[in-house]
Amino acid sequence: MISLLTVCGNGIGSSLMLKMKIEEICAENGIDAQVESIDFNAAQGRKADLIVTVKELAEQFEDKNVAIVRSYINKKKITEDILDALKQAAQ
Numbered sequence: 001m002i003s004l005l006t007v008c009g010n011g012i013g014s015s016l017m018l019k020m021k022i023e024e025i026c027a028e029n030g031i032d033a034q035v036e037s038i039d040f041n042a043a044q045g046r047k048a049d050l051i052v053t054v055k056e057l058a059e060q061f062e063d064k065n066v067a068i069v070r071s072y073i074n075k076k077k078i079t080e081d082i083l084d085a086l087k088q089a090a091q
Contacts, residue, residue: 001032001033001034002031002032002033002034002049002050002086002089002090003033003034003036003047003048003049003050004022004033004034004035004036004048004049004050004051004052004086004089005035005036005037005038005043005046005048005050005051005052006018006019006022006035006036006037006038006052006053007037007038007039007040007043007051007052007053007057008037008039008040008053008054008057008072009039009040009057010039011037011038011039011040011042011043012037012039014072014073015037015038015039015053015072016037017072017073018037018052018069018072018073018078019035019036019037021072021073021075021078022035022052022078022082022086023035024075025075025078025079025082025083025086026086029083029086029087031086031087031090032090033086033090036048040053040057040060043061044060044061048064048065049065049089050065050066050067050082050085050086050089051064051065051066051067052066052067052068052069052082053066053068053069054068054069054070054072055068065085065089067081067082067085067086068081069081069082
């Protein structure tokens with residue numbers, strides 16, 4: 001099982017929507033994942049196999065495995081952006 005963090009500024013709205021979409025994507029692709037939505041500050045001290053966020057926040061995660069999404073809610077775009085990273089993290 002891989003651990004994922006979905007990160008937005010406050011850890012409430014956008015990252016929760018992203019979490020739900022990623023759970024669907026993982027289920028559809030047979031990827032066993034534990035996904036948690038979290039705010040940016042809390043994510044700084046957390047360990048995860050993959051952090052998923054937008055470009056503006058991704059640059060702040062040095063030395064971490066980060067996947068960048070263009071949208072928090074568009075499932076097609078999210079899939080295009082992170083499916084390869086999900087598969088790689090699951091290996």
